[in-house]
Amino acid sequence: MxxxxxxxxxxxxxxxxxxxxxxxxxxxxxxxxxxxxxxxxxxxxxxxxxxxxxxxxxxxxxxxxxxxxxxxxxxxxxxxxxxxxxxxxxxxxxxxxxxxxxxxxxxxxxxxxxxxxxxxxxxxxxxxxxxxxxxxxxxxxxxxxxxxxxxxxxxxxxxxxxxxxxxxxxxxxxxxxxxxxxxxxxxxxxxxxxxxxxxxxxxxxxxxxxxxAIISDDFLVEIAAEDMPGLQAAFKTDNRIKKAELQDNGILLLHLENETLAAAINEWAFSKGHTLSHLRIVKKSLEAEFLEITANQ
Ligand SMILES: Nc1ncnc2c1ncn2[C@@H]1O[C@H](COP(=O)(O)OP(=O)(O)OP(=O)(O)O)[C@@H](O)[C@H]1O
CATH class of the missing domain: 3.40.50.300 (P-loop containing nucleotide triphosphate hydrolases)
Structure with missing residues (x-):
């Protein structure tokens, strides 16, 4: 509700x-x-x-x-x-x-x-x-x-x-x-x-x-494909990924330790049998931005 x-x-x-x-x-x-x-x-x-x-x-x-x-x-x-x-x-x-x-x-x-x-x-x-x-x-x-x-x-x-x-x-x-x-x-x-x-x-x-998603040091990438449960299962067991969480909007949020190219993530998904319909690098600077705002007080 x-x-x-x-x-x-x-x-x-x-x-x-x-x-x-x-x-x-x-x-x-x-x-x-x-x-x-x-x-x-x-x-x-x-x-x-x-x-x-x-x-x-x-x-x-x-x-x-x-x-x-x-x-x-x-x-x-x-x-x-x-x-x-x-x-x-x-x-x-x-x-x-x-x-x-x-x-x-x-x-x-x-x-x-x-x-x-x-x-x-x-x-x-x-x-x-x-x-x-x-x-x-x-x-x-x-x-x-x-x-x-x-x-x-x-x-x-x-x-x-x-x-x-x-x-x-x-x-x-x-x-x-x-x-x-x-x-x-x-x-x-x-x-x-x-x-x-x-x-x-x-x-x-x-x-x-x-x-x-908002406050994190991780490098964050949003992905989606036709078979979301399959996509989530495939990335959950991938040790290059710290965490794969399904968000309320149905899109999978990947947490990675380091910055990674979109092309690489696309390739990983493809090698697991998924064609991505959505891939977005989430800006990771929000935490830094917030700290900057508060530092200027
Ligand atoms: N009664 C009021 N009359 C005039 N200005 C006000 C009044 N109440 C709040 N403001 C102004 O509105 C803005 C927002 O204030 P508010 O108290 O909502 O912020 P805040 O995020 O809760 O901050 P704080 O944590 O310092 O209370 C500030 O610029 C404040 O000076």
């Missing part, structure tokens, strides 16, 4: 175009990273799809419209760390969150185990490290079991240990099959947590796709 479809979304602040004709699609079960340097429009984009900020033009649709105006109730969001009560413990703070959200049977224990706070569930909030506070915030966004979770720069302001804990927590949540949409300016973070990524700069979409 399509969880979120954004179509030509635009937001201007005076002369600044914060988000410029942005279009992207998030499918159920994806961990979707919105990667861009500071000021690239990530928060504004999340604000619009959460009905906090009104777009100037364009549109978006949650869950293919199936929940209508109620869609927002199926989305949990963590945009900035919420205020918890310092003298209450994790459970009591979550009880208040569940009350505000009008959730009838919240599964606190399960949630606290997922964010690795179960052992400290009866400690007062004020005794928590910053990383623990942020993990409680993640648990609070998950109260009511929303189908989609949105995180804006979830590791901002944390020390290395806190960052590692949050990333582990997000990885665990992604493994449960929950759809995650996460904005971040850190390439490494998106690479560790996300399955898919959209890279944005000045509110524009630069590229989107699987993390494997």
């Amino acid at each position: 399509n969880v979120l479809r954004i179509n030509g979304l635009t937001k201007r602040y005076g002369r600044i175009t914060a988000v410029d004709e942005l279009s992207l699609e998030v499918e159920q079960g994806m961990a979707y990273g919105i990667l861009g340097p500071n000021g690239s429009g990530k928060t504004t984009t999340l604000g619009m799809v959460l009905d906090i900020t009104h777009p100037d033009s364009g549109s978006f649709e949650w869950f293919e419209g199936q929940y209508g105006r109620d869609a927002r109730r199926h989305v949990g969001a963590l945009l900035e760390t919420p205020n918890f009560y310092p003298y209450l413990n994790a459970i009591d703070n979550l009880v208040i969150v569940a009350h505000i959200k009008q959730v009838k049977a919240p599964r606190f224990e399960e949630l606290l185990k997922l964010v690795n706070l179960y052992e400290r569930r009866t400690s007062k909030f004020r005794t928590y490290s910053l990383g623990m506070k942020q993990r409680l915030a993640i648990a609070s966004a998950m109260v009511g079991d929303p189908e989609v979770l949105i995180f804006d720069e979830p590791t901002n302001g944390l020390d290395p240990q806190g960052i590692a804990e949050i990333r582990n927590t997000l990885q665990r949540i992604a493994e449960t099959g929950k759809t995650i949409i996460m904005a971040s300016h850190i390439l490494d973070e998106v690479e560790k947590v996300c399955s898919h990524v959209a890279i944005i700069k000045n509110g524009h979409l630069l590229a989107s796709g699987t993390v494997g």
